[in-house]
Amino acid sequence: MCADTTETAEKHDYKSTLNLPKTDFPMRAGLPKREPEWLKRWEEIGVYDRLREKALARTGEDGKPVRESFVLHDGPPYANGNLHIGHALNKTIKDIIVRSHQMMGFDSRYVPGWDCHGLPIEWKIEEQYRKDGKNKDEVPINAFRAECRKFADHWVGVQREEFKRLGVTGNWGEPYLTMDFHAERVIAEEFMKFLMNGTLYQGSKPVMWSPVEQTALAEAEVEYHDKESFTIWVKFRVETGDDPTVVPDLSTLTEAEMRRRELMNAYVVIWTTTPWTMPSNKAVVYGSDISYGLYEITGRPEDCWARIGDRYLLADNMAADVLGRARLDETMYRRLRDVDTAEFEGLRLSHPLSGQDGAEGEWDDLRDFRAAEFVTDTEGTGFVHCAPSHGMEEYELYRDLNMLQEVITYNVTDEGMFREDLPFFGGTYILNRKGKEGDANAAVINKLAEVGGLLARGKIKHSYPHSWRSKAPVIYRNTPQWFAAIDKEMAVGADRFTIRERALSEIDKVNWTPKSGRNRLYSMMQARPDWVLSRQRAWGVPLTCFTKKGALPTDDDFLLRNEEVNARIVEAFEAEGADAWYEEGAKERFLGNVVNPDDYDQVMDILDVWFDSGSTHAFTLRDRADGTEDGIADVYMEGTDQHRGWFHSSLLQSVGTTGHAPYRNVVTHGFTLDAKGMKMSKSIGNTIVPEKIVQQYGADVLRLWVAQTDYTADQRIGDEILKGVADSYRRLRNTMRYMLGSLSDFTEADRVQPAEMPELERWVLHRLAELDQEVRARYARFDFQGVWQAVFTFATLDLSAFYFDIRKDALYCDGDTLARRSARTVLDLLFHRLSTWLAPILVFTMEEVWLDRFPEPGSSVHLQDFPDTPRDWLAPDLAERWSGVRAARRVVTAALEVERTGKVIGASLEAAPVVYVSDDTLRLTLEALPFEDICITSQISIAAGAGPEGAFTLPEVPGVAVVFARAEGEKCARCWKILPDVGSHAAPGVCGRCDSAVA
Structure with a gap:
């Protein structure tokens, strides 16, 4: 270039002739301040x-x-x-x-x-x-x-x-609320269907009961936490159950009968972590297939409740553990013999409190002793103490035996207190009003120790049910409740089935x-039991039913089933809400002129909120127009x-x-954990409040965290995690900003049909068509992590790091060329798809992106659908060809990076490398393309073969080698390419392409 031309080029300002991006879309999102503006706009439109x-x-x-x-x-x-x-x-x-x-x-x-x-x-x-x-x-x-x-x-x-x-x-504007009058009417109406189809019944069985909240709880209202409990080993003396006044003739007894009599006055030992249930004990059960032994005490330490000569029945697997708890080592007892469970038949047991002064005969009846399937010899003693009022397995055992009337007790009140007239323990609390340990356990343990009923005692930390709401422990307590039978055949129309089936x-x-x-x-x-529907509280929908006075729950006429009464109730609820049930005179209002109100009691329990x-x-899907x-x-x-x-x-x-x-x-x-994987807790101080995240980062970053995570498992969140999410957000935002800048003055006149586009643009369309199928499929499968990963990877690797990198030169420097118009057409197609594909995730940002191009009143990205993407954009052969092109490009860019790191060159445009390609198909493909533009070099040469020794290669891209060479010519003052023709055109200091663009 001559001196005059160089001087002219330096004086000429070519920047104004470049097609530089133009957009007001800010790099800094400012989401916390700007998001409320879009919320307001959405509401307005x-x-x-x-x-x-x-x-x-x-x-x-x-x-x-x-x-x-x-x-x-x-x-x-x-x-x-x-x-x-x-x-x-x-x-x-x-x-x-x-x-x-x-x-x-x-x-x-x-x-x-x-x-x-x-x-x-x-x-x-x-x-x-x-x-x-x-x-x-x-x-x-x-x-x-x-x-x-x-x-x-x-x-x-x-x-x-x-x-x-x-x-x-x-x-x-029209949410559904379970306390709306119509909702309360429908809830009652749905309950009445159980009433009318015969699945509703009143039963008295053990349910999880919260003494603090004084109501029954369902399994869904319970969570399990570690709790330290008292644990005791209790002795039940063996009785034959024979008339003690009759002395048998021992000479007439069989060997089996003699062995059975040998067990008299031995002790069956049970273990429990709920000492408070001992006053309600009605039986002890054993396992028919467990190996038992009769053990005799031969020695004892000073501080021990066992006595020399005592004999204990124990499961052999647990004997050493149990006797060890009583402070007896193996030298202090002996195993007398095997005990066949057949010997247990006909035996009865005496309660340790039997015959005690002041007990008023409360525990004098002999306790039942029988086999049960739920007994094991892996924990405890091999025997299980049964208080059917406080344990579901025991309850079901005696229910199936039709013996509930003999074994059910009502020793525990709603407050979790022993009834006042219960000897020794009346008025003591299992749990106090704050849900902490009461005085009942200690009272029971002390009394058992006093009467010689204990073999050992201790404490255990175990998982224990707590109320999800009050966080206080719960107890199993027998109490009358209303249930839906899930194994009773019922009818819906002509269809008959059980709810469980x-x-x-x-x-x-x-x-x-x-x-x-x-x-x-x-x-x-x-595995679930019948559904407990009733709660003993006030705020809810009542069990809208009536029971007949004097009738038993098992009687056919115990429950009033009357369609006219039901219709009156639902009509009142629709107009006044469930409060109508509690108004004075409600019973007469609903029953009058249908049945005699004096013959019925009104049920005042409320429905389980899970109902x-x-x-x-x-009332939301069925009854609403938008259902x-x-x-x-x-x-x-x-x-x-x-x-x-x-x-x-x-x-x-x-x-x-x-x-x-x-x-x-x-x-x-799953559940949201802190950054270390710990459950969030106010007491630990590791809770993260959504409001603070929104104030610091904006709601879109919080939404992006949701989309990035595998929500089907437990997920973590913390400051560093959110910073990473914010970084991903910024990268995506910059991609959208780049497109907006390049599309600032795009019109339909600039649009190019796919068939006329260069291969590079058609490859992008192929990727769009692939991605369209993937995005739709993943959204349909609720896989948002997959959507985000697919779109973000495409935006950062396929677009920002590849396509945009290549086409930046044509977009900025070309005049009205096919390459530039094709690139802008593709950018427009990209814009419509990326902005809508991501709108469900980044609701605010994609609205901002959309309004930057389409700011008309009433415009919103959320009024759009995903654009239809033609299947004929798919070009698998072209995609395979471009896979080779991208691989070859990686070798070139890696080779130039070596030269840049060594400060041989400052930018890739200073290079004119020679690329050796062994595969003829790939070589012909590269020769047919402007491969220098793809590699962002000023010039490039393609040669056949493996390349000379010392040429740069990448192991993962075999058959491609690069030899570095500097570009020849002068640097174009406008596009910065180094080309031989710079300075030989009308516009001073520019190449031919830029001369045409300037002209």
Whole structure:
């Protein structure tokens, strides 16, 4: 280049002639401040309602909507506090499901809901009453219920705004609430179906009982925590059960009878971790296939409850452990002989408190002694103490023997206290009012020790049921409750089945994500007992039934089953809510002129809140215009704990009233842990509040964390994890910003048809077509992690690191060329797909992206569908060819990086490498392409063969070698390529391509 040309080039400003990106889209997102603006805009333009109108407006030739219905039924959160991170995870997953299906062409509807009844709210009002010195029992029940309703309503409002702030879409103006009058009417109506089909019954059996909350609990309301319990080994003296006044003639007894008599006055030893159940003992059971022995004490240490000469019946596997607990080593006892369980037949046992002064005969009856299948010799003593009022296995054993009347006790009150008139222990508490250890266990242990009934004592730390709400331990307690029988045949229409059988068959008709959810619920349904429907509280829907005075629960006329009475109740509930049940004169109002009200008692228990939430399908899916035609949801989605909760109760309730499951798909997520994998706890101080994440990063980063994680397992969250998510977000944001800048003045006149495009653009279209199929398939499978990984990998590796890197030169420096117009056409196609594919995840950011191009009033990315992507864009042969091109490019860029690191060159445009290619097909492909543009060099040469010794190679790309050479010529002042023709054109200091562009 001559001096004059160089001087002219230096003076000429070519920057203004470049097609540099133009966009106001900021690099810094500022999400915490800007997201509320989009929320406000969506509300103003009514995005959710416009989508519903759009669906209704379009019908096919058959008159049916073009868009197929898709409904996710919301598992109701509880309305009693601010959101925690689990809420954010849960609602974001639901929102991604709803939005993605809408954009895949469905009419995707979502009605948010709340669980408003139940103990936690009632407990809060009681706490306030105690603080104010008020007595709940002195307040009219409907006044108390009004306080509960007000409390729930407040938190519904708070949580609704918090959910909306997370970008969750839905019919927020018309949510469903279990405390709405219509909902309370339907819940009662659904309960009456159990009443009328004969599955409802009143029974008295052991249920999990919370003394703190004074109500029965379902398994779903219980969680297990470690608890330290007293443990005791108790002696029951063996009795033959014969008349003690009759002296047998020993000479007439058989050897078996003699061996049996030899057991008289020996002791059967039991072990229990619930000493408080000993006053309710009615039997001891053994295992018919366990090896037992008779052990005699021959010596003892000073501090020991065993006495020399005592004989104990013990399972051989546990004898050493038991006697060791009594401080006896192996030199202090001997095994006298084997004991066949046939010898136990006809024996009875005396309770250790039998015959004690002051016992008033409470424990004088001999205790039953028989075999039971649930006894093992792997723990305890090989014998199990039975208090059927406080243990389900024992209860079922004696129920099946028709002996319940003989063994059921009522020693424990609602407060968890022994009845006042129980000798020795009356008025003592198993648990105190705060759920801590009461004085009953100590009283029982001390009394047993006093009368010589103990062999040993100790403590054990074990997993123990606690109330999910109060966090206090629970007890098993026999109490009259209302149950739904799940093994009794019933009818729905002409169909006859048991609830358990039908529930198990329906489980296999449902699609489970993950698949393990099916096995979890199936095994629970196989083993579960009858459903306890009743709770002894005030805030909820009552069990709307009446019992006949003087009748027994087993009598056919015990329950009033009358359609006219039922109709009166539901009519009142629809107009006034469930409070109508508690109004003065309610019984007469509902029964008058149908039956004599004086002949019946009104049941005042309330329904288990799981029945409430299990019934939500009936008044949300069935009764609403935005529900479903068949009352079945496309998706139920909750945490894994809901296999025993909402999924479970919904299945039981729906099968019991309709004969089918209320869902087609069930999706579950795991629990959210801290960064170290620990469960979050306020006491530990490791909780993360969604509000703080939103304030620091914005809701989109929180949503992206949800999408990045495998939500089907437990997931972790913490500061470093969120920083990583924010970094991924920034990289994606920059990709979108690059496209916006390059499309600033794109018009339809610039569009190029795929057939006319260069191969590189057609390869991008192929990848788009592949990705379109993958994105749709993964969204349909609720696999958002897969969606994000696929799109993000494409955006960062295929686009930013490859396609954009290559086409930046043509976009910036070309004039009106086919390459530039093709690239911009592809960018437009990319824009419409990336912005919509990611809109269900990054709801705010993709709206910002969309509005940057389409700022018209009423415009929104969330009103769009995923664009149809032509299948003829798929070009597998071209893709395979470009796989080789990309591999060869990697070798070139790696070779140039060596030169750049060694400071031989400063940029790749200073190079003109020679690329040796052994494979003729690949070599011809590279020769047919502008491979120098693909490698971002000024010049490149393609040569056949393996290349000279010392040429640069990569082991993973065999057959390609690179020899470095510098580019020849001068540097173009506009595009910076080094070319021989620079300076030989009209525009000073530029190459031919730039000269044309400038002209």
